[in-house]
Each structure stands twice: as structure tokens, then as C-alpha cells.
Amino acid sequence: MTVTKRMVSTLMLAAIAVMQGLSASAQVNAKPKLIVGIVVDQMRWDYLYRYYDRYEAGGFKRMLGEGFSCENTYISHLPSFTAVGHSTVYTGSVPAIHGITGNDWTDQVTGRRWYCTEDTTVTAVGSNSSAGKMSPRNLLASTITDELKIATNFRSRVVGVSLKDRASILPAGHTPNGAFWLDDANASFITSTYYMKELPEWVKKFNERKEPQQLMSQPWNTMYPIGTYAQSAEDNSPWEGSFKGETSPVFPHNLPAIYKQDPGSLRTTPFGNTLTLDFAKAAVEGYDLGNNQVTDFLTINCASTDYVGHQFGPNSIEVEDTYLRLDKDLSAFFSFLDKRVGKGNYLVFLTADHGAAHAIDFMKAHNIPAGLNQDKKMIQDLNALLQAKFGLDGLVKSFMNYHVNYDLKKIEAATNVSFDAIKKVTVEWLVKQPGIQFAADIDNIGSSAIPEPIKAMVVNGYNPKRCGQVMIIPEPGWFSGPSKGTTHGNWNPYDIHIPLVFMGWNIKHGSTNDITHMTDIAATLAAMLHIQMPNGCVGKPVTAITNTANAQ
Structure with missing residues (x-):
């Protein structure tokens, strides 16, 4: 076969076109379209594996199977509480610097007690209750979400979502497009005048669906036959707390009757996580997240794991069932992101704000030292x-x-x-x-x-x-808190050893057993995005992630 100049020219042009196409593709994927930070409240690290055999393919198993897991990630501050953990994840700093030292604290100058996100200068939007008098003004440092805003000249869209005000507000930082949390008084997601004067139309439409009432309209029974919950203690264990109106903490829980007595009881069911992730989907659509010229950021806190854990304790069937249901909800959420944003176009990380101790009487029943301060x-x-x-x-x-x-x-x-x-x-x-x-x-x-x-x-x-x-x-196993159920706050591994898994954009499958810290999350994100770390950040990038990400 004779190769002519015309043929060579045609081949060269084709090769150039292919290279240009690859270059354009590389430019499109130079940064993720969307970052999703998921903090599962009170998720002990061992929950990744304790229920692993019962997780489905698309949730926690997908994260571990496709993503990169930092197996020895620890909190490096005390106390290990919710507001402190969320602030530390997103600032990469510690309470000594970012100022969120607890869910509440006493001002040492005035003697006044403050709630972490309390703001007397703002009012509720979407409610008439005091639940909306909240903002991030007590947070003294910037967040990775703030730094993304600054790096893109505020073109990035940032949204925070949680049942809890503090777990929506603090991760979203000082400069978000919105932060939304649930007001039990009207069973609706609300915000404050710090962010906006009126709820967006998509939030109004979501609230009109009355999803909380629908989720609480049926009893809570186990997703699988109760005898198959081999990782949990007996259903009627003496160290478990009960819902208001219940005579014992056993399945099925009569949610319609419970919800009628206590509008806040939705939080202490797995369906609070379902509601949160449904609202997160609505936020992606409402703000068109991931369809921007720059990276957007969605922060999600799944808070019901914390409420259920506090009431029933880590060894309850309620906690196991809650994680199995959360796994299904996460699977559906990731499938939604695959279709909406595109698999490989978004970066998700999953971690926790703290863990939890075993219930005191559970420990005592098994001859392990424990007690109540x-x-x-x-x-x-x-x-x-x-x-x-x-x-x-x-x-x-x-x-x-x-x-x-x-x-x-x-x-x-x-x-x-x-x-x-x-x-x-x-x-x-x-x-x-x-003790x-x-x-x-x-x-x-x-x-x-x-x-x-x-x-x-x-x-x-x-x-x-x-x-x-x-x-x-x-002492280990001792804490200040309830006599039934559990709490957290101390230095022990059950409170400070947390999951940390990255998945999606530029993440190569793998794991590390090197020690990493909660403060490293924001630093790692900053390194991957090539933006400045938050202004109080003391963490370091996890190079096992950033080196492979930057090489791709």
C-alpha cells in the first residue's frame, strides 16, 4: 500500500483532533463540578465494617469499593461534640482557634451561656419560632467552603443541609448561598435572615410536600426479620431509652402516636436521614449544583444516627436498622448524583463529627469497667x-x-x-x-x-x-450523661476514631492505615482544588490521596 502525502495529512489532522478532544476533556474535569461533604452524626469508625455484610452495593460498600479510605482518622481535640466536630472538619482547625468549643459554652468574660450558632441579631425565615435565630457568627475561622467561594470570586454555589441548625450552619461557613435546617414546630426546613429574606421557591415546594408527616405515618419496624440482627443485643435491653409514651424500647415503634405526642421524634428515627437526603436532592436541583463554570459545594449532615444512638445505644437493633436504612438512602443519593452531575464529575467525602461510648449498663453486664459521673x-x-x-x-x-x-x-x-x-x-x-x-x-x-x-x-x-x-x-467507659442510651465527648477511641472515605472525582481506589486527623480533611480538599486552606487550618493534606489525584 502506497502512503500518499494526503493520507499522512489526513492522519495527522485526525490525531490532532483526538488530542484536542482529550485536552478539552481534561479541562472540563480539571476540577470537580460538585463536592459533597457528608458527615454522619455519631458514626463510629467500626460501623463501616460491623454491618458491612448487610450493606447493599451502592452505599457504604460502593464508597469502600471505589473510594479511598483513611482507616485511622482521629479527632485531636476535646471535647468530641457535634458543633465542635463539624467546625473542625470544615475549618481544618481546632476549637482553641475556631472558637466552637461545644454545643454550648459559658462566656468567661460576661458569664453568659451561649448556644454555638445563636445570633440575637437575626430572625427565622420560614417560621415564627426562635429556631431561626441562628448564624455562623460565633465561628471565628473561615471554612473550606468559604475559601472555595473566595477562590472563585464567589461564583461557587455553597449550600448546607441538616436537621440540626448547627450541623447545617457551621459546615456551610460564613458566605454560603444558603443553610437550611428543620424546625419541629412546623415540620419544615427553615433558614435565617443572615442568609436571605425569603425561602427560595424550591424550599417552599419541598415543605408543601409534608414529607415529615408521611414518614411518620407508619410504625417503625425492622427492615429485615428481627431475628437476623445478629450484631445487636436483644430488643428489650434494660440500657435502652424509650420514646415518649412507650412502655418499653421494642419494635414496632408506633410512630404515628409518638409523633403526635412529640413533633421532634422524627429525628430519633432512620427516616430523619431519608428526609435530609431527599431535601439534599432538592437542593441540588433548586440551586442547579454541579452545573456551573466553577466547583459547587453541598454539605450534608445525617443527624438521625446521633439521635437514635443517644436514645438506644450502639448495641441496639434500632442503631443497626438505622445504618442499614441509611445505606440504602446513600445508595439512592449516589445514583441521583450519577444521573444529575455525572459519575466521576463529583467528589464526595464521608466522615463523622464524633463517635459514641457503649451504654454503661451494657458494659457492666459484660464485666467491662464503666460508670456515670x-x-x-x-x-x-x-x-x-x-x-x-x-x-x-x-x-x-x-x-x-x-x-x-x-x-x-x-x-x-x-x-x-x-x-x-x-x-x-x-x-x-x-x-x-x-470515675x-x-x-x-x-x-x-x-x-x-x-x-x-x-x-x-x-x-x-x-x-x-x-x-x-x-x-x-x-476513666475509660465513664462519662457525664444519661443512665440509658449513650453519649460522647471524651478522648477514647470509641469517641474519636471516625470514618473518612473519599470517592469520585480523581480518587483512586485504596486505603491507608497511617494516622490522619479530622483537621486534615479541609487541607486535603484545598490541595486537590489548588485553593488556599482555611485561615485557621492546622491540618495537613493526606498525600496518599492528593498525590494520586494530582497525577491523574
């Missing part, structure tokens, strides 16, 4: 001791977030009373109490006998304007 009695006894020694009554106002809050004005007004001496007596007394392993005067923590990494976690969580000056560290 008696905060009220300890405050009473400590105040009596301090009054006897220093002649001042009521010096300790509260134990909040495992910090001791003092009446600082009373101490400052007193003569011949040393605050250091008060703190010293407090610490010496606390470490003698049942207290350590206590420390944080101003003098360098001389404390608390081992690492706990000492560093105390420092990372301490903001002097929002935290009491002495911190309490319970």
Missing part, C-alpha cells in the same frame, strides 16, 4: 469544700464540656483569695473522685501528669474566652 453531686461537694477553705460560696457554677466553670466575678472581687489556689484545690479533689482519671489546670498544663496525646487534645480544645479553666478526664 455524678456532676451535680460533685459540684455540690466541691463548692462545700471551696467554701470551707476560702469562705466563698458557689464558686463553681457548672461542669460544661468537661470544663469547670467558676464564678470569676466573685473570685475577682474577693480579697486575699488566689485563683491559682482555688484551681489547685479543685484539681486535687477531683482526681480523688470515682475521674485526670484533672488539670489548663493554664498550668505543662506541669500536669496527663499523658500524650490527651494533653495535646486538652490544649487544642481550650479557648480561654469560652472554656472553664480546669478540665476533667473521666
Whole structure:
């Protein structure tokens, strides 16, 4: 066959066209069309695997099978609470810097108690209740969502979604297009005047569907035969809490009757997650997320896992059923994104704000040390001791977030009373109490006998304007909280070992057992997007992810 100049020219032109097509494709996918951050409230790391055999292909299994999992991701601050975790994920910072030291805190200057997203200057949009008097103004640092906005000259669209106000507001940052949360008073998603004067039409239409009422119109029974829930304790376990009106915590739960008595009970069912992800789909459509010249960002908090976990505890059939149902909801949500945005065009990460301890009586039933810290009695006894020694009554106002809050004005007004001496007596007394392993005067923590990494976690969580000056560290298995169900907040692995899985755009399948931290999430996203890290970020990019992403 004779090759002519014309044939060579034609082949060269075809090759150039192919290269141009590849170049154009590379430019289109240079950055993800949409980032979706999913924080599953109270999700212990082991839940990825504890129920793995019963997950379906498109949910958690898809994330682990297609994505990259950081198997040893830890919280590096205390306490490990909801608002703190969400703020840390999205700022890449710690409470000492970003300022969200708990869901509530006591202002050490004024003595006033504050809720983390409370804002007295704004009002509700979509409701007449106080549930809308919220904003991100108490968050002192920028978020990765803020930095994306700045990097694109505010062309990126950012939206936050959760049943909880704080879990919608704090991840979305200071500059979003909107943040929406559920108001139990009218069973509707609302926002505040910080963001807008009127709800968007798509939110109004979603609320008109009355989905909460529909979800609570049938009893909650197990998705599979109850005898197959082998990873859980017996249904009627004495350490589980009950819904209002129930005589025992057993299936089926009569949701219509429960919801009639308590409009907030939807949260403590798996259907709160269903509602959240349905609203997230509506947000994608309403703001046309992922169809922009720049990257958009959707933050989602699945909060019902937290409510169910608090009430029933990690070893309940209710928790297992909630995760099996969440898995199906996530599978449907990922399929929705595949069709709407395109598989490979969006980047999703899934993590948690904290974990949870086993219920105290569950531990005791299996001869594992555990107990309940008696905060009220300890405050009473400590105040009596301090009054006897220093002649001042009521010096300790509260134990909040495992910090001791003092009446600082009373101490400052007193003569011949040393605050250091008060703190010293407090610490010496606390470490003698049942269930207290350590206590420390944080101003003098360098001389404390608390081992690492706990000492560093105390420092990372301490903001002097929002935290009491002495911190309490319970023994493993002990906590301040309910006698039934469970809670979280401490340094132990059950509270701070969290899942972290990335999937989608530029993510190569794999895993790492190297230690990573919650603060690394925002830094990793910034590196992948080639934008600035949030202004308080102390985390580091997970190079096992960024190196492979940048190489593609």
C-alpha cells in the first residue's frame, strides 16, 4: 500500500483532533463540578465494617469499593461534640482557634451561656419560632467552603443541609448561598435572615410536600426479620431509652402516636436521614449544583444516627436498622448524583463529627469497667469544700464540656483569695473522685501528669474566652450523661476514631492505615482544588490521596 502525502495529512489532522478532544476533556474535569461533604452524626469508625455484610452495593460498600479510605482518622481535640466536630472538619482547625468549643459554652468574660450558632441579631425565615435565630457568627475561622467561594470570586454555589441548625450552619461557613435546617414546630426546613429574606421557591415546594408527616405515618419496624440482627443485643435491653409514651424500647415503634405526642421524634428515627437526603436532592436541583463554570459545594449532615444512638445505644437493633436504612438512602443519593452531575464529575467525602461510648449498663453486664459521673453531686461537694477553705460560696457554677466553670466575678472581687489556689484545690479533689482519671489546670498544663496525646487534645480544645479553666478526664467507659442510651465527648477511641472515605472525582481506589486527623480533611480538599486552606487550618493534606489525584 502506497502512503500518499494526503493520507499522512489526513492522519495527522485526525490525531490532532483526538488530542484536542482529550485536552478539552481534561479541562472540563480539571476540577470537580460538585463536592459533597457528608458527615454522619455519631458514626463510629467500626460501623463501616460491623454491618458491612448487610450493606447493599451502592452505599457504604460502593464508597469502600471505589473510594479511598483513611482507616485511622482521629479527632485531636476535646471535647468530641457535634458543633465542635463539624467546625473542625470544615475549618481544618481546632476549637482553641475556631472558637466552637461545644454545643454550648459559658462566656468567661460576661458569664453568659451561649448556644454555638445563636445570633440575637437575626430572625427565622420560614417560621415564627426562635429556631431561626441562628448564624455562623460565633465561628471565628473561615471554612473550606468559604475559601472555595473566595477562590472563585464567589461564583461557587455553597449550600448546607441538616436537621440540626448547627450541623447545617457551621459546615456551610460564613458566605454560603444558603443553610437550611428543620424546625419541629412546623415540620419544615427553615433558614435565617443572615442568609436571605425569603425561602427560595424550591424550599417552599419541598415543605408543601409534608414529607415529615408521611414518614411518620407508619410504625417503625425492622427492615429485615428481627431475628437476623445478629450484631445487636436483644430488643428489650434494660440500657435502652424509650420514646415518649412507650412502655418499653421494642419494635414496632408506633410512630404515628409518638409523633403526635412529640413533633421532634422524627429525628430519633432512620427516616430523619431519608428526609435530609431527599431535601439534599432538592437542593441540588433548586440551586442547579454541579452545573456551573466553577466547583459547587453541598454539605450534608445525617443527624438521625446521633439521635437514635443517644436514645438506644450502639448495641441496639434500632442503631443497626438505622445504618442499614441509611445505606440504602446513600445508595439512592449516589445514583441521583450519577444521573444529575455525572459519575466521576463529583467528589464526595464521608466522615463523622464524633463517635459514641457503649451504654454503661451494657458494659457492666459484660464485666467491662464503666460508670456515670455524678456532676451535680460533685459540684455540690466541691463548692462545700471551696467554701470551707476560702469562705466563698458557689464558686463553681457548672461542669460544661468537661470544663469547670467558676464564678470569676466573685473570685475577682474577693480579697486575699488566689485563683491559682482555688484551681489547685479543685484539681486535687477531683482526681480523688470515682470515675475521674485526670484533672488539670489548663493554664498550668505543662506541669500536669496527663499523658500524650490527651494533653495535646486538652490544649487544642481550650479557648480561654469560652472554656472553664480546669478540665476533667473521666476513666475509660465513664462519662457525664444519661443512665440509658449513650453519649460522647471524651478522648477514647470509641469517641474519636471516625470514618473518612473519599470517592469520585480523581480518587483512586485504596486505603491507608497511617494516622490522619479530622483537621486534615479541609487541607486535603484545598490541595486537590489548588485553593488556599482555611485561615485557621492546622491540618495537613493526606498525600496518599492528593498525590494520586494530582497525577491523574
